[in-house]
Amino acid sequence: MYPPKFGYVIPESMDEVLEFLEKEQDARPLAGGHSLIPMLKLRIIRPSYLVNIRGLKELHFVNDGKDTVSIGALVTHFELNTNDIINKNVPLLSEAASVVADPQVRNMGTIGGVVSNSDPAADYPASLIALDAIVRIRNRGGVRDVPFSSFQKDVFTTDLKQGELVQEIVIPKLPAYKYRYRKLERRAGDYAIVGVAVLIKMNGEEIEDVRIGLTSVGPKAIRAKEAEELLKGNKPSDELLDKAGEEAMKVSNPTADIRGSVEYKKKMVKVMTKRALKEALER
Amino acid sequence: MKVYTQNDKVKIKLKVNGEEQEVEVEPRRLLVHVLRDLGYTGVHVGCDTSNCGACTVILNGKSVKSCTLLAVEADGSEILTIEGMAKDGKLHPIQEAFWEKHGLQCGYCTPGMILQAYWFLKHNQNPTEQEIREGISGNLCRCTGYQNIVEAIKLAAEKIRQNPQEYLRLA
Numbered sequence A: 001m002y003p004p005k006f007g008y009v010i011p012e013s014m015d016e017v018l019e020f021l022e023k024e025q026d027a028r029p030l031a032g033g034h035s036l037i038p039m040l041k042l043r044i045i046r047p048s049y050l051v052n053i054r055g056l057k058e059l060h061f062v063n064d065g066k067d068t069v070s071i072g073a074l075v076t077h078f079e080l081n082t083n084d085i086i087n088k089n090v091p092l093l094s095e096a097a098s099v100v101a102d103p104q105v106r107n108m109g110t111i112g113g114v115v116s117n118s119d120p121a122a123d124y125p126a127s128l129i130a131l132d133a134i135v136r137i138r139n140r141g142g143v144r145d146v147p148f149s150s151f152q153k154d155v156f157t158t159d160l161k162q163g164e165l166v167q168e169i170v171i172p173k174l175p176a177y178k179y180r181y182r183k184l185e186r187r188a189g190d191y192a193i194v195g196v197a198v199l200i201k202m203n204g205e206e207i208e209d210v211r212i213g214l215t216s217v218g219p220k221a222i223r224a225k226e227a228e229e230l231l232k233g234n235k236p237s238d239e240l241l242d243k244a245g246e247e248a249m250k251v252s253n254p255t256a257d258i259r260g261s262v263e264y265k266k267k268m269v270k271v272m273t274k275r276a277l278k279e280a281l282e283r
Numbered sequence B: 001m002k003v004y005t006q007n008d009k010v011k012i013k014l015k016v017n018g019e020e021q022e023v024e025v026e027p028r029r030l031l032v033h034v035l036r037d038l039g040y041t042g043v044h045v046g047c048d049t050s051n052c053g054a055c056t057v058i059l060n061g062k063s064v065k066s067c068t069l070l071a072v073e074a075d076g077s078e079i080l081t082i083e084g085m086a087k088d089g090k091l092h093p094i095q096e097a098f099w100e101k102h103g104l105q106c107g108y109c110t111p112g113m114i115l116q117a118y119w120f121l122k123h124n125q126n127p128t129e130q131e132i133r134e135g136i137s138g139n140l141c142r143c144t145g146y147q148n149i150v151e152a153i154k155l156a157a158e159k160i161r162q163n164p165q166e167y168l169r170l171a
Helices: A014-023 A036-041 A077-082 A084-089 A091-097 A103-108 A111-117 A124-130 A225-231 A238-251 A262-281 B031-037 B093-100 B110-123 B129-135 B146-161
Strands: A007-010 A028-030 A049-052 A062-064 A068-072 A134-139 A142-147 A152-154 A165-172 A178-184 A194-203 A206-215 B002-004 B010-016 B019-025 B056-059 B062-065 B077-080
Touching: A014 A049, A014 A134, A014 A165, A062 A084, A068 A084, A077 A091, A077 A103, A084 A091, A091 A124, A091 A178, A091 A194, A103 B062, A103 B110, A111 A124, A111 A165, A124 A194, A124 A206, A178 A262, A194 A262, A206 A225, A206 A238, A206 A262, A225 A238, A238 A262, B019 B031, B031 B056, B056 B110, B062 B110, B093 B110, B093 B146, B110 B129, B110 B146, B129 B146
Parallel strands: A007 A049, A028 A049, B010 B077
Antiparallel strands: A007 B002, A062 A068, A068 A165, A134 A142, A134 A165, A178 A194, A194 A206, B010 B019, B056 B062, B056 B077
């Protein structure tokens, strides 16, 4: 399979990238390319130009702030999984990074690419929505911050406008939380059939706060709010976790595809939510 | 800023197994095809969809699937292919281990397996069996000879531990 013809741009600065993306309607930024190039080969997209942003050092960083960690758009899945700052402060995202596709893909693919592509079956969205992550978007006028929950609009659709680029993902530190990302996959390295990210804060024997993010259960990642409310203020028990799984199942709206029927996937939301909660609590 | 139109050719430089190469390519040309045209036919095209790993090469020290990389992206980089593993007629310890443990049947996936094993062993010279299996989870063997491949990588780890500086300096 060969990609269609396209022009190629090697920028020297962020300003050049933003200017080019703004004036050239069908130009696309190229980072890791591990969703973009397969889509080119399948002729799903036909960009006029690819702008190779991989050389931009200002998009490749991890900053340890006071209350947040900022992750540059060009940080790869391998780096997310092995970076000390992220391991220490956002272990949930590190864990999610360890199960994205396979090792070679993790060496190339970037968090900015995943977020911008907005694939409904991607791994990170479950964690990002549970973490209340902020997407910092750069345009010629400056930067604007959008909560991840409203950044993702629909299948492969985001809040990004012509001439805009994801600059970084800002994640609040949640030191007191237990965590778990649980992914159901039928084939090693595949997209999630169901992905569940869980964050739990305990107060003695009671659950003080809990966040449940679900991916691959609809057009975009969602929070299982009803399940969260059910758990808060209660002592975890097998029965309670079962009920929470059921609530998560109720809000999920998966589509049938090669990976399973709607009925199967909904049941798996229940199972995986319970497992994720249980394994987080055991940590 | 350099802007190439879709019909322009881009001049790129690659250092493959220590050999300087200079080629002109269309922006849409994939790295795997350029490498094969240069004679590095140990780089295989398998699934062509970044699933199977037969096209795996080491690019600037990282294992990548060269079917999912534009050749223009690799401009200025150093690449290791299977052709660069043996030195002076002597096989690399990973190659020896694949030979000794019969880690191949048809051999199609082997170059990709060996290069992925190289990258993996660079990061972990004392792997468990589970870690090895995860390490090559991006490489498919349709003869289903995984058991011997895993054994070969275990043996390769032993060989490499004896002299990691020597055996892991290729890329």
